[in-house]
Amino acid sequence: MLYDPERRWWPQAACRGHPPGEFFADGGGTPDKPPSADAQALWNEAKKICHGCPVMHQCRRDTLGEEYGVWGGYDQRERYLIRQTLPKAAKKWPPERRLAWGRALSVYRDRDPAVPWIEIRRLTGVSAGLAEELVTEWRAHLKAEGARRAKILSLPEPIPTRQGEPPFPEARGRLDAWVRHNGLVADGYYQGETADGLWLLMNVHSGKSRVRKWVRREDVKFHDPKPALIMEYEGRPDRARDEEPAA
Numbered sequence: 001m002l003y004d005p006e007r008r009w010w011p012q013a014a015c016r017g018h019p020p021g022e023f024f025a026d027g028g029g030t031p032d033k034p035p036s037a038d039a040q041a042l043w044n045e046a047k048k049i050c051h052g053c054p055v056m057h058q059c060r061r062d063t064l065g066e067e068y069g070v071w072g073g074y075d076q077r078e079r080y081l082i083r084q085t086l087p088k089a090a091k092k093w094p095p096e097r098r099l100a101w102g103r104a105l106s107v108y109r110d111r112d113p114a115v116p117w118i119e120i121r122r123l124t125g126v127s128a129g130l131a132e133e134l135v136t137e138w139r140a141h142l143k144a145e146g147a148r149r150a151k152i153l154s155l156p157e158p159i160p161t162r163q164g165e166p167p168f169p170e171a172r173g174r175l176d177a178w179v180r181h182n183g184l185v186a187d188g189y190y191q192g193e194t195a196d197g198l199w200l201l202m203n204v205h206s207g208k209s210r211v212r213k214w215v216r217r218e219d220v221k222f223h224d225p226k227p228a229l230i231m232e233y234e235g236r237p238d239r240a241r242d243e244e245p246a247a
């Protein structure tokens with residue numbers, strides 16, 4: 001796993017039950033300055049606990065953005081120095097690693113409202129500038145991938161539904177979204193959308209049937225925000241786009 005924002009390793013942490021003062025010493029100062037000798041001595045003891053911790057690797061991976069104290073065997077100054085080197089190191093990451101980070105970070109940006117870049121830095125340790133760069137790369141990749149996949153799409157034109165009918169349930173469904181389909185509301189998952197965002201490609205699960213179809217955006221209710229995957233293809237539903245739903 002690249003990164004676990006929920007820190008599911010926490011129940012196995014060796015520091016549970018230790019007084020916080022052992023890991024967050026007074027006199028630690030700010031992360032960009034060396035700590036006092038007393039704080040450093042205390043942190044060195046805390047690091048010994050980390051080095052015997054069964055989840056040190058996962059903790060180190062997920063706490064790079066923590067400002068203060070000892071986490072994952074690193075003190076706050078060590079994490080600060082690692083964060084400083086990250087933009088340069090990221091230039092040498094293989095493309096798949098850059099994309100994986102872009103994808104992970106875009107989840108924060110796709111929330112409504114979007115998580116500020118500076119907050120993303122605090123959560124992940126990835127600087128605002130680098131995070132923006134990686135998310136931009138990921139979105140460009142999605143767009144290119146959508147165009148590539150579009151070549152294999154051959155779907156019937158969508159059938160418009162009556163506006164606002166039937167209403168969506170309040171409860172969440174099993175998949176990504178509720179979809180109006182054949183006069184009913186069914187579970188569906190998102191596969192992409194047209195560049196203008198008016199039509200969504202959804203895989204609709206209704207009873208035992210599974211159908212991939214284009215539906216108007218207003219006929220879809222997502223349970224969580226989705227990053228857009230742009231689909232461009234021959235035979236897109238332009239002709240139907242301006243038609244009003246059948247009364």
Ligand code: SF4
Nearest residue numbers: 013015050053059072
């Ligand atoms: S590595 Fe250290 S800070 Fe992280 S969970 Fe283990 S003991 Fe706690």
